[in-house]
Amino acid sequence: MLEKLTQLVNQARSELTAAQTSEQLEGWRLAYLGKKGALTLLLRNLGSLPADQRPEAGRVANEVKMTLESLYTARVEELRQGVLETELTRGALDVHLPGRPQQLGNLHISTQTLREIYAIFGRLGFDILRSPEVEDDYTNFQLLNIPQHHPARDMWSTFYTDLPGVILRTHTSPGQIYAMRKYYPQPFRVILPGKCYRYEQVSSRSEQMFYQVEAIAVGENITMSDLKGVLTYFARSMFGADRKVRLRPSYFPFTEPSAEVDIECFLCQGQGCPMCKHSGWLEILGSGMIHPQVLRNGGYDPDRYTGFALGMGPERIAILKHGITDIRYFFNNDMRFLQQFA
Amino acid sequence: MLVPLSWLKGYVDIDLSPKELANVLTLGGLEVENIRTIGQDWAPDKVFVGQVVQVRQHPQADRLVLVTVDYGQAEPLEVVTGAPNLHVGDCGQKVVFAIIGARLIDGHAEELRYQVLKKSKIRGVESAGMVCSEKELGISDEHSGIVILPEDAPVGSPLVDYWGDTILDIKLEPNMARCLSIIGVAREVAALTGKRIKVPAARNITVGEPIGGQIRVEIADPDLCPRYSAALIKGVKIKPSPQWLQRRLTLAGMRPINNIVDITNYVMLEFGQPLHAFDYKLVRALPGESTPAIIVRRAHDQETMSTLDGNQRVFNSEMLLITDGGGPVGVAGVMGGLESEITESTSAILLEAANFNYINIRRTSTVLKIPSEAAYRFGRGVDPELTLAALRRSVDLMNELAEGIPASGCIDVYPGKQVPTIIDLPAHEIKRLLGIDLEPAYIVRLLESLDFKCTIMANGAIRTVVPSYRLDVSIPADLVEEVARLHGLDKLRDTLIDEEMPGQQPNRDIELEERVRDILVGCGLSEIITYSMTNLASVACLTPERTMPSAEQYIKLTNPLSSEHEYLRQTLMNTTLETMASNLRFVDRVAVFEIANVYLPAIGQRLPYQPRRLSIGLAGARDIRSWLTNDSPIMDFYDLKGVLETLCRRLGVPTQFEPEAHPSFYPGRAVRINLGGASIGVLGEVHPQVCQAFNIEAPRACLLELDLDALLAQANTDVLFTGISRMPKLSEDLALVVADEVRSDDVARTIHEAGGSLLVDVVLFDVYRGKQLGEGRKSLAFNLTFQSPDRTLTTEQTAQIRARIIRQVAQKYQAELRS
Numbered sequence A: 001m002l003e004k005l006t007q008l009v010n011q012a013r014s015e016l017t018a019a020q021t022s023e024q025l026e027g028w029r030l031a032y033l034g035k036k037g038a039l040t041l042l043l044r045n046l047g048s049l050p051a052d053q054r055p056e057a058g059r060v061a062n063e064v065k066m067t068l069e070s071l072y073t074a075r076v077e078e079l080r081q082g083v084l085e086t087e088l089t090r091g092a093l094d095v096h097l098p099g100r101p102q103q104l105g106n107l108h109i110s111t112q113t114l115r116e117i118y119a120i121f122g123r124l125g126f127d128i129l130r131s132p133e134v135e136d137d138y139t140n141f142q143l144l145n146i147p148q149h150h151p152a153r154d155m156w157s158t159f160y161t162d163l164p165g166v167i168l169r170t171h172t173s174p175g176q177i178y179a180m181r182k183y184y185p186q187p188f189r190v191i192l193p194g195k196c197y198r199y200e201q202v203s204s205r206s207e208q209m210f211y212q213v214e215a216i217a218v219g220e221n222i223t224m225s226d227l228k229g230v231l232t233y234f235a236r237s238m239f240g241a242d243r244k245v246r247l248r249p250s251y252f253p254f255t256e257p258s259a260e261v262d263i264e265c266f267l268c269q270g271q272g273c274p275m276c277k278h279s280g281w282l283e284i285l286g287s288g289m290i291h292p293q294v295l296r297n298g299g300y301d302p303d304r305y306t307g308f309a310l311g312m313g314p315e316r317i318a319i320l321k322h323g324i325t326d327i328r329y330f331f332n333n334d335m336r337f338l339q340q341f342a
Numbered sequence B: 001m002l003v004p005l006s007w008l009k010g011y012v013d014i015d016l017s018p019k020e021l022a023n024v025l026t027l028g029g030l031e032v033e034n035i036r037t038i039g040q041d042w043a044p045d046k047v048f049v050g051q052v053v054q055v056r057q058h059p060q061a062d063r064l065v066l067v068t069v070d071y072g073q074a075e076p077l078e079v080v081t082g083a084p085n086l087h088v089g090d091c092g093q094k095v096v097f098a099i100i101g102a103r104l105i106d107g108h109a110e111e112l113r114y115q116v117l118k119k120s121k122i123r124g125v126e127s128a129g130m131v132c133s134e135k136e137l138g139i140s141d142e143h144s145g146i147v148i149l150p151e152d153a154p155v156g157s158p159l160v161d162y163w164g165d166t167i168l169d170i171k172l173e174p175n176m177a178r179c180l181s182i183i184g185v186a187r188e189v190a191a192l193t194g195k196r197i198k199v200p201a202a203r204n205i206t207v208g209e210p211i212g213g214q215i216r217v218e219i220a221d222p223d224l225c226p227r228y229s230a231a232l233i234k235g236v237k238i239k240p241s242p243q244w245l246q247r248r249l250t251l252a253g254m255r256p257i258n259n260i261v262d263i264t265n266y267v268m269l270e271f272g273q274p275l276h277a278f279d280y281k282l283v284r285a286l287p288g289e290s291t292p293a294i295i296v297r298r299a300h301d302q303e304t305m306s307t308l309d310g311n312q313r314v315f316n317s318e319m320l321l322i323t324d325g326g327g328p329v330g331v332a333g334v335m336g337g338l339e340s341e342i343t344e345s346t347s348a349i350l351l352e353a354a355n356f357n358y359i360n361i362r363r364t365s366t367v368l369k370i371p372s373e374a375a376y377r378f379g380r381g382v383d384p385e386l387t388l389a390a391l392r393r394s395v396d397l398m399n400e401l402a403e404g405i406p407a408s409g410c411i412d413v414y415p416g417k418q419v420p421t422i423i424d425l426p427a428h429e430i431k432r433l434l435g436i437d438l439e440p441a442y443i444v445r446l447l448e449s450l451d452f453k454c455t456i457m458a459n460g461a462i463r464t465v466v467p468s469y470r471l472d473v474s475i476p477a478d479l480v481e482e483v484a485r486l487h488g489l490d491k492l493r494d495t496l497i498d499e500e501m502p503g504q505q506p507n508r509d510i511e512l513e514e515r516v517r518d519i520l521v522g523c524g525l526s527e528i529i530t531y532s533m534t535n536l537a538s539v540a541c542l543t544p545e546r547t548m549p550s551a552e553q554y555i556k557l558t559n560p561l562s563s564e565h566e567y568l569r570q571t572l573m574n575t576t577l578e579t580m581a582s583n584l585r586f587v588d589r590v591a592v593f594e595i596a597n598v599y600l601p602a603i604g605q606r607l608p609y610q611p612r613r614l615s616i617g618l619a620g621a622r623d624i625r626s627w628l629t630n631d632s633p634i635m636d637f638y639d640l641k642g643v644l645e646t647l648c649r650r651l652g653v654p655t656q657f658e659p660e661a662h663p664s665f666y667p668g669r670a671v672r673i674n675l676g677g678a679s680i681g682v683l684g685e686v687h688p689q690v691c692q693a694f695n696i697e698a699p700r701a702c703l704l705e706l707d708l709d710a711l712l713a714q715a716n717t718d719v720l721f722t723g724i725s726r727m728p729k730l731s732e733d734l735a736l737v738v739a740d741e742v743r744s745d746d747v748a749r750t751i752h753e754a755g756g757s758l759l760v761d762v763v764l765f766d767v768y769r770g771k772q773l774g775e776g777r778k779s780l781a782f783n784l785t786f787q788s789p790d791r792t793l794t795t796e797q798t799a800q801i802r803a804r805i806i807r808q809v810a811q812k813y814q815a816e817l818r819s
């Protein structure tokens, strides 16, 4: 009996080593450990042994069973490992092929610039307010201290509509009136973004439609030094921390004093180049202290309140920042342009 | 305004380089846009002032002469020229002489081309240089003759020293009307550089008969003509102006005509006072009178006259005319009449220097479309105190340059004389507006450098008398601006607002709009921005029949730049399709959106209704083409619907869809987007003929437009946390067979309702039609997910729910289980 067991172990061991596939393995398991397997049959014969040999044979038979089982488990593991290894050597990808293209959309460059402006003024506590694009002459001009036929009207070429007195707004400045009437009598600071329109021949430098963002602050203690501080903060946030900023006297009928704001040309570092018309400076926005009459038209007493206003064009800013050579790209909506700014 | 530096220097000392001066002016509020240098190319050792010594006939050519020129060197040189203004026997003319090696413009070339002068033989005679034309020197296009310099030109002097110049091109804002003259600019230069201005005193010639009795002036409408001054000059000889005057006019951008017209232009450029010269002999007396009369009055409606430019003009009663005893002789401040024009035969000049209401002049010049130099200046405001000084200066020049004999005295009718403006600048106004402290004495010094007369009052205010030419200064803030620009805006502090202000208020409207943009970009769409103005032909393309919309329903621009952009848009659909079409020419996938306003007439409202719209357009391949996704399917209705469903889910808006028959869309492939019972937009596959009309080169295009205001009004972005169940999920499929017309969304909703709270998800994963189902039937296969928040579900429980679902769909839709 013991002999048979030893023989069985040896035979099983060699057959197990020969088993290569999971089918052969299963065959082996059935042959030795299965219900009709060799070991089971042997164990069934234990009863026919003399009683004194039974305990010893039973012990050995159990050992054999455990040995065979652990051999089987090890072989299963060994084979699985082998299969995996074979799989892994066959499974290499062509890593030089490009990845799966992802489809992300993108925001229009004007929107991106607007958001940047919102963020910068947001950090300074400015609200955002919008007012109508189609506006009346009274609000677009007259309430801003630009009477009919006033010479200052030369500064804005206007689109007129067939509705009497209704025009396309030439700037976001009428928003100043809406803002003042909304916040009165509180002090406030707000930016006024939106589309504006000018009756100007479309060219590489001029568009009939464009965005503008006006920023205004009104209070009992707002000065032109605050304006300069805000402008400097804005220009450096937008164009770089060590940009030089320059204020130059100018004229807008709704501000007094008025100033044009230039930043140092970043193409030539102020040395002069075609982009800055050899001046070393790039004009980025107009600004000033709100004219007393405009404050009054908004409801604020100019003897008590002061305020500043500034206005800029996001397209102009984008043009300068990205070196865009032609403003007409903005509203042509050529994906080859728009997707450059993704 | 073009300012020749040589002219400017006559009134103020300038010791800055042109570039430095330009910088000072720019920072002082007179933006110098361009600096042009005249004579840059005139090498000082090659181009000289010369003098003709002798002119001989060229031995070989009839039309050429040999000119010997003295140019200050030991030996004069002989050159060959064909200039028609040099003749055999001439001697003594001052000319511009260029020697070999000079680099000049090629006078014969059409385009601008430079050439270096080489030694050459012309028809057998050696030419040692050249006498130059204006074109060759780059002054003008004149090449018919050579330049003849004034008699006092210094022979041998480098031309650049004698004739070189720098011209500043200054951009003047409307408040800078006072600087539309050389003296006006000189005044600013003086104030900005701490110099004094020098204006030549008039000679006050009084040789002729007194002017009184020879002309009568009446202002019938003094509200439009505060002042009318006039002088009379007789015996004038009309001829070309001298070279120096012509040259100054040319450099300042005006064309010389004759000495009288040139003098009026010259004095206008010098002082800023427009002048007008009438032929005195043609000025008529009133009926029954003998003295020629000028009457300044409003036109009668439909009154007519021909202006100097030869055009017949029709006036209305808002326009101001200069008339004489017989009728109109000029449009006041805008342009003279043709009949009283100065001609070769004019011998007596009635010279007008008047002042007019600027708004009225601007309006007249705009309505009549006459943009004259005079109207430009009057339209921006001219100092009424200027008339006499300008008249005297003109009289001096007409005496000097046209041999005129001035009548003694001037006519001066001045009904609109103003008292000087006085402004009290409160003590703290500078600090209040600028945020910096300046000493009162310093403020006074700055203002006085600009001719303001200042007194410091007991209360600290500065009482300021405004000079008559400062029409732009009327309130304290104007004075603050003057102080600020002279002190220097760069000297302001950089402070951030330190006033206590209410905290920043969110703008939900804008925030939601930006969220919409982010969601759509996340869906793979690119944002476009198209014009707000459109054309009706493009809108018509939105219907297969190309039905033109009714123009009366649209707001129309009265002055569009082109007929392409003539109407304010009422839809974004056409420009979205146009953008898709133009891009599909070079990409195979277009996925775009736009958020913009449309403009709808609102009867009885101050302004049109301007709601926000969203449009989305999809066309072409679903996937970007690559080796992984070659032959991608084309985007269809469901791609677009999925984008909108995503958007609505993210915004928390419960939109519904109803089939829609819309002319722009493929029949049966469009839905109306409903929200709270109201339609807010439409979505679908574009009608093939509409695609064709827009030249969309893709198998199909999908389009959506909705009312974004309505959508965002229902947005619910407040999220409440829902507990996450740890209990196991049970998932089973349910295939139902229903009639074709049964709506899958209705079935899904019923399943949801019947399933109750333990049915957590229902996904339609297959739709099948086939013979075994029978004609007009379809199978809808749903995957149902069951889960309880707090216990493990048994199959008995889900079977109960499933039975309930099957009962209800059977009852409502006659749905049968698919076997």
Ligand SMILES: [Zn+2]
Pocket (backbone or CB within 6 Å): A265, A266, A267, A268, A269, A270, A271, A272, A273, A274, A275, A276, A277, A278, A280, A281
């Ligand atoms: Zn530059």
